[in-house]
Amino acid sequence: MISKRMEKIIESGAAMAGLFTAGDRLAKRFGAENVYNFSIGNPNVPAPESVKDTIIDLAQNMPEQALHSYTKPEGIPDVRKRIAEHDRKKFDVDLSEKNIFMVAGAAAGLNAIFLTLLDEGDEVIVPTPYFGEYKSYALSCGAEIVEVPTQPETFELDAREIRKAITRRTKIVLINTPNNPTGVIYSEESLRDLADVLNEKNNDLGIDITLVSDEPYRDLAYAGARVPYIPKFYDNTIISYSFSKSLSLPGERIGYVTIPDSVTNFTEISAGMVTACRVLFVNAPSLIQRVAAVCIQDECDVEYYARNRDAIYEGLKEIGYECVVPQGAFYLWLKTPIENDFEFAKKAEDYQIVVVPGSAFKGPGYVRVSFCVSHETILAALPKFKELFDDIRAGR
Numbered sequence: 001m002i003s004k005r006m007e008k009i010i011e012s013g014a015a016m017a018g019l020f021t022a023g024d025r026l027a028k029r030f031g032a033e034n035v036y037n038f039s040i041g042n043p044n045v046p047a048p049e050s051v052k053d054t055i056i057d058l059a060q061n062m063p064e065q066a067l068h069s070y071t072k073p074e075g076i077p078d079v080r081k082r083i084a085e086h087d088r089k090k091f092d093v094d095l096s097e098k099n100i101f102m103v104a105g106a107a108a109g110l111n112a113i114f115l116t117l118l119d120e121g122d123e124v125i126v127p128t129p130y131f132g133e134y135k136s137y138a139l140s141c142g143a144e145i146v147e148v149p150t151q152p153e154t155f156e157l158d159a160r161e162i163r164k165a166i167t168r169r170t171k172i173v174l175i176n177t178p179n180n181p182t183g184v185i186y187s188e189e190s191l192r193d194l195a196d197v198l199n200e201k202n203n204d205l206g207i208d209i210t211l212v213s214d215e216p217y218r219d220l221a222y223a224g225a226r227v228p229y230i231p232k233f234y235d236n237t238i239i240s241y242s243f244s245k246s247l248s249l250p251g252e253r254i255g256y257v258t259i260p261d262s263v264t265n266f267t268e269i270s271a272g273m274v275t276a277c278r279v280l281f282v283n284a285p286s287l288i289q290r291v292a293a294v295c296i297q298d299e300c301d302v303e304y305y306a307r308n309r310d311a312i313y314e315g316l317k318e319i320g321y322e323c324v325v326p327q328g329a330f331y332l333w334l335k336t337p338i339e340n341d342f343e344f345a346k347k348a349e350d351y352q353i354v355v356v357p358g359s360a361f362k363g364p365g366y367v368r369v370s371f372c373v374s375h376e377t378i379l380a381a382l383p384k385f386k387e388l389f390d391d392i393r394a395g396r
């Protein structure tokens, strides 16, 4: 028998699993080359050349045993030092090796943070819409996700809604910026409001809420937008970052968690993180840690995504669709011209278009359009999006 906890995790994912498989279904129906698949969140630009060069250099020049040996659970000291040095300069903050924990991607980072902080029955507040996997991560620690709405139309954080949801059981507020699925980068103003609410509630209730910021898309920001560095707004903040998107390395499983000195009970929490990385074995592989340290200043072709973003946003707006301007990540959040997002996504399939119903992210009335696809796919799909729109408007 599987555990009750695993039953709950499977159950929470099962309802949504089918929503991400329409691409395969349509490929069988029309042939893969005839499907405009905007449902997948996988980087489609290559990793920078420096990644391949570094892998070759390490493989050729580093003693094999050292290269492939177990690392400390929290990562290789020199790698942590290099990353701390990089972020210290980039964000103008005080960081050193002890603040950086190498993990197998942002998802691994979140799981380690949750195992470190959460007890049975604790609550994790998450603004909607959100990346559905968070629920599984919380359930695996026996904790609950508490969903709160973001602001209508803009999908900015709504500090008043978060205030209403905080109880004595609130341990974590989990945010994701730039956001999957909306593409919104939370503004400095909304982060200041959030910090005020958290400080106020900590004082009133005698609790100590940790703000966890999930940032796998931090380096994908467009039109000069900048992603605020969250610990500057609220001291008790932990960040989970990843190289999956910035270096286009999702399958290599590499990222890091930043726990600044300002985090409450820093010493205990860092020790907890080391233990979590050890017992969950979510620490990052040795070779790719070293690659990340060498390539941290490089990035994949973000301009490619920027061009896609302009083409899809402008193209859809011109047709008449209402969309949120994607400020970051590679997702466009489109308001469905019929109320029911499931119905809209199903109807889009008749036009060989695959999008994900917003309800999969607890954002009904919208669909997520991933623009990490070839530029040609976007250009070819726009006339199909127009046919779909015109037919809906004409009641066909």
Ligand code: PLP
Residues within 6 Å of the ligand: 041, 104, 105, 106, 107, 108, 131, 176, 180, 214, 216, 241, 242, 243, 244, 250, 254, 255
């Ligand atoms: N968080 C969000 C919001 C994501 O969209 C993803 C992956 O797409 C992840 C976490 C997991 O990223 P990683 O590959 O770094 O584990």
